[in-house]
Amino acid sequence: MKVSPEQILLPLAIFLPFLLAVPASTLGLALKARAGRWLAIAFVPALLLPVFHARDALAGNPFSMSIDWVPALGLDLAFRLDGYSLVLALIVAGIGFLVMFYASSYLGKGERHGRFYTYLLLFGGAMLGLVLTDNLIAFFAFWEMTSLMSFLLIGFWDSRKASQEGAVKALIVTAFGGLALLAGVALLGIETGTWTISQIDWAQVVASDRFVPIASLLLLAAFTKSAQLPFHLWLPTAMEAPTPVSAYLHSATMVKAGVILMAKFNLVFAGTALGDVMLYVGLLTMFFGSWLALRQTDLKALLAYSTISQLGLLTALLGTGDNFAATAHLVNHAVFKAALFMVVGVVDHQTGSRDIRQLSGLVRVLPVTAWLAVPAALSMAGLPPFGGFISKELFYENALLQGSLPTFIAVAGSVLTFAYCLRFLRPFFGRLALPKPEDFEPAKPSIIVPFAPLSLLVVLFGLVPFQDTIASWFTRLAQPYFGYELHSLTLWHGFNQALQLSILTWILGTVVFILSRQVRSLQTLVTPRWNANTIYHSLMRGLVTSAEWVTRVTQGASFATHLRLILGAAVAVGVFAGVDFLPAELTPLNLASWTTVIIMLVGAAGIIAARSRITMLIFMGLIGYGSTMLYLQFRAPDLALTQLLIETVTIILFLSGFRFLPRMRSYSRPPSLAGLDAIIGLGVGLTIATLLLSVQSPVFDRISDFYLMNSKTLAGGDNVVNVILVDFRGFDTMGEISVLAVVAVSIYALLRLRARPPGAPETKSMEEGGK
Amino acid sequence: MKHPEIFFRTLSVPIVFVLLAVGFHEFMRGHNAPGGGFIAGLIIAVAALLTRMATEHGLLTVRPRLLVPIGLFVALAGGIGPMLIGHPFLKSWHGYVEFPLFGPVELSSALAFDLGVFLVVVGATITIIDLLGDDTELARLGLDQEPSPVIHESTVEEITSPKEEY
Numbered sequence A: 001m002k003v004s005p006e007q008i009l010l011p012l013a014i015f016l017p018f019l020l021a022v023p024a025s026t027l028g029l030a031l032k033a034r035a036g037r038w039l040a041i042a043f044v045p046a047l048l049l050p051v052f053h054a055r056d057a058l059a060g061n062p063f064s065m066s067i068d069w070v071p072a073l074g075l076d077l078a079f080r081l082d083g084y085s086l087v088l089a090l091i092v093a094g095i096g097f098l099v100m101f102y103a104s105s106y107l108g109k110g111e112r113h114g115r116f117y118t119y120l121l122l123f124g125g126a127m128l129g130l131v132l133t134d135n136l137i138a139f140f141a142f143w144e145m146t147s148l149m150s151f152l153l154i155g156f157w158d159s160r161k162a163s164q165e166g167a168v169k170a171l172i173v174t175a176f177g178g179l180a181l182l183a184g185v186a187l188l189g190i191e192t193g194t195w196t197i198s199q200i201d202w203a204q205v206v207a208s209d210r211f212v213p214i215a216s217l218l219l220l221a222a223f224t225k226s227a228q229l230p231f232h233l234w235l236p237t238a239m240e241a242p243t244p245v246s247a248y249l250h251s252a253t254m255v256k257a258g259v260i261l262m263a264k265f266n267l268v269f270a271g272t273a274l275g276d277v278m279l280y281v282g283l284l285t286m287f288f289g290s291w292l293a294l295r296q297t298d299l300k301a302l303l304a305y306s307t308i309s310q311l312g313l314l315t316a317l318l319g320t321g322d323n324f325a326a327t328a329h330l331v332n333h334a335v336f337k338a339a340l341f342m343v344v345g346v347v348d349h350q351t352g353s354r355d356i357r358q359l360s361g362l363v364r365v366l367p368v369t370a371w372l373a374v375p376a377a378l379s380m381a382g383l384p385p386f387g388g389f390i391s392k393e394l395f396y397e398n399a400l401l402q403g404s405l406p407t408f409i410a411v412a413g414s415v416l417t418f419a420y421c422l423r424f425l426r427p428f429f430g431r432l433a434l435p436k437p438e439d440f441e442p443a444k445p446s447i448i449v450p451f452a453p454l455s456l457l458v459v460l461f462g463l464v465p466f467q468d469t470i471a472s473w474f475t476r477l478a479q480p481y482f483g484y485e486l487h488s489l490t491l492w493h494g495f496n497q498a499l500q501l502s503i504l505t506w507i508l509g510t511v512v513f514i515l516s517r518q519v520r521s522l523q524t525l526v527t528p529r530w531n532a533n534t535i536y537h538s539l540m541r542g543l544v545t546s547a548e549w550v551t552r553v554t555q556g557a558s559f560a561t562h563l564r565l566i567l568g569a570a571v572a573v574g575v576f577a578g579v580d581f582l583p584a585e586l587t588p589l590n591l592a593s594w595t596t597v598i599i600m601l602v603g604a605a606g607i608i609a610a611r612s613r614i615t616m617l618i619f620m621g622l623i624g625y626g627s628t629m630l631y632l633q634f635r636a637p638d639l640a641l642t643q644l645l646i647e648t649v650t651i652i653l654f655l656s657g658f659r660f661l662p663r664m665r666s667y668s669r670p671p672s673l674a675g676l677d678a679i680i681g682l683g684v685g686l687t688i689a690t691l692l693l694s695v696q697s698p699v700f701d702r703i704s705d706f707y708l709m710n711s712k713t714l715a716g717g718d719n720v721v722n723v724i725l726v727d728f729r730g731f732d733t734m735g736e737i738s739v740l741a742v743v744a745v746s747i748y749a750l751l752r753l754r755a756r757p758p759g760a761p762e763t764k765s766m767e768e769g770g771k
Numbered sequence B: 001m002k003h004p005e006i007f008f009r010t011l012s013v014p015i016v017f018v019l020l021a022v023g024f025h026e027f028m029r030g031h032n033a034p035g036g037g038f039i040a041g042l043i044i045a046v047a048a049l050l051t052r053m054a055t056e057h058g059l060l061t062v063r064p065r066l067l068v069p070i071g072l073f074v075a076l077a078g079g080i081g082p083m084l085i086g087h088p089f090l091k092s093w094h095g096y097v098e099f100p101l102f103g104p105v106e107l108s109s110a111l112a113f114d115l116g117v118f119l120v121v122v123g124a125t126i127t128i129i130d131l132l133g134d135d136t137e138l139a140r141l142g143l144d145q146e147p148s149p150v151i152h153e154s155t156v157e158e159i160t161s162p163k164e165e166y
Helices: A005-030 A035-058 A083-106 A113-132 A136-154 A161-192 A202-207 A211-225 A234-240 A243-252 A256-264 A273-295 A299-319 A323-351 A367-381 A387-402 A404-428 A452-463 A471-482 A497-514 A516-526 A532-554 A559-578 A591-609 A613-633 A637-658 A671-696 A704-715 A720-728 A730-752 B006-029 B037-055 B064-084 B110-132 B135-141
Strands: A063-070 A075-081 B094-099 B103-108
Touching: A005 A035, A005 A063, A005 A075, A005 A083, A005 A113, A035 A063, A035 A075, A035 A083, A035 A113, A035 A471, A075 A083, A075 A113, A075 A136, A083 A113, A083 A243, A083 A256, A083 A323, A083 A452, A083 A471, A113 A136, A113 A243, A113 A256, A136 A161, A136 A211, A136 A234, A136 A243, A136 A256, A161 A202, A161 A211, A161 A234, A202 A211, A211 A256, A211 A273, A234 A243, A234 A299, A243 A299, A243 A323, A256 A299, A256 A323, A273 A299, A273 A404, A273 A516, A299 A323, A299 A387, A299 A404, A323 A367, A323 A387, A323 A452, A323 A471, A367 A387, A367 A404, A367 A452, A387 A404, A387 A452, A387 A497, A404 A497, A404 A516, A497 A516, A532 A559, A559 A671, A591 A613, A613 A637, A637 B037, A637 B110, A730 B064, A730 B110, B006 B037, B006 B110, B037 B110, B064 B110
Parallel strands: none
Antiparallel strands: A063 A075, B094 B103
């Protein structure tokens, strides 16, 4: 079989980051920051994907391949290189490549580089898998993997309280969305009968009864991941991550996963009421994000809220169904936002501060950085001649089509966006001011080089070539996937309404920036005392309080209460199950059996009456050996033998265990409680009896006939019980002995391993380097 | 259990031998008649405990808890073995093998799996009972002393008359 380079390239593109994570994690502390430059190779195959596959994708004939996963369930690791996936893969791999370089200059000497690059590579691989996969389950798995890596990277500086809280918050919000995605994906798969995304018949989904739950669940997942209101709260605190992480995960790629989800499944949402939900949630997020961005004094926090705002814009665009504009802006945003984060990283790295109030005139000391920041920030502001202007125009055109209210919110949000972009640029100009001039270091070229190409792209997206800029490579590539109408991406559209709105935006934005002091006091005035964060915190507090309450009530000091609750629940289940009970034909008992039953009843009564443990044990033995006899009478020698041995071992166990117990005491309980206990006791007995009898009822075909028929022929054993154990149900037995092993180990741990005295060192971990 | 009765001590030796023989027998015939790894494991565990109680030193020279992972490994190997030659997990093979003295003995590949079950059962049972029967453990918990008349723990139900009974 001849293997073409394409067939190797695709698996390599997805799995190379995972593979390289192995040496990165194994080397651990031995890894220097420099290693990032070598590990960046991980993203090269993905960058080459368009070279080989763009032609097929443009022809609407995407390359796809699948690797068997669980063939019995119809699951496979299917990947499909359609145009949109290629665009996204290019963004993920391209920015990933640059971020690896950037991190190699950004991270200090004492960091745990091995861990950092491992997480980053795993994230890159997961993200590439997410954008390239064609299987619903794999999509979910990669989605969750990105959430986990995000958690680990936000908490990278794990000794900092803020990092811990930020990581936990991000995980709680995105994992909540992940659950919604799981449910949505499961429903989608059940409804359509396929797990292959490209084979889903969307018309069938829209027409089905499950449409609303499916679409709502998917939207919920997208909103949490892409930080839409009211789930935006996790993104600002995620900025505790090292800046390379923020540039990669929390601006350019991972937070786009929600947008990608909405875009991939857009055929479901657009044109329905859910499209309007997306439009308005997106617009409000955009407005609110920029409103909050304007309030920030930390450059990185400003960018975080700006990311929320821009994601809102993307969501709104997808809500209007304009995938063309959404794709154009997605590319634009990824490029300028990654560049801006890296700029902030440089400012932070060289001056030791990100505070807008403390910094000024940075262009004098960081000239290259400052001039690279300008086009990126102005592109975000929507000024010509940069790429952001073109997509902002497309956004206005869409908003105008939607009516006056969306247009109004869009303009208001854009005015604030324009103002915060100017605010972002302010520290770079004016008189030089640094918080600690003595600590300042000039930026090395190696830390600037990674974002220089991004800033260059921002300019190219606006200017080159003038009639239809190179940003349209991306929109053209994604076109066969969405089937939208291609417009040219050019600065000049004529003096239309959108341009008039843009000019209005620039004027008002400048006014807001100039009146920043007044605006700020207005903002302080209208800010309510509660926000998404306070709600989150009170929810978490409530969760802890209620968990404590439940634990206190159900697992208090009294063992009797535990038993009442557990057995009471069993009775409740029994009553529920007893409704469907069908009596079966029962074998009549002979005299010997009756005798045994009476012996067992005596044992039961004896236990109740007994006043010492030894007596109880003897009566329990009556019941146990009685069951052995019953098994024999019903010709089940295997069971009888097992029961006999278990009974014997149990008695030895009890005798050894008794010594640990305090002396028996008798408790008096009020008659009402005693009555309750009697009812529960009888109920449990009836429940078990009912369950056992209902197993005998002829509702289902009995499987024992199959075993009896095939034991000799298929497994070569006459003893059906044993054949079932080791052959037919061997998997179960494997599980059972594993449980047995776990129990033995746990008891050993409980009884033998003493608690370490406080302060004693744990087994030394591999990576205990300082940070 | 420091001074086992002389009868018990004397009788335990033949009993243990009988138990060992029965255990082996149960194990080998398990595929076709009552028996198998689980039952044989319990019998051997009882034999080992009997020796332990009667003679102060165990039947086994290995630490019983080591048998647990070994057994798991054997069972897993018995399951994976068929996969190596392209059959599903735990696919069994059976046939007759000629042994000297014994004549033809039916063997089944499931026997390896059953051996794993046997080892886990023996290891887990002896480990647990050993731990509970260990006197140093009592000392650690402070239970080797006569229980103090003071009642430490209080329960939700009111303790009205703590009577001591044996």
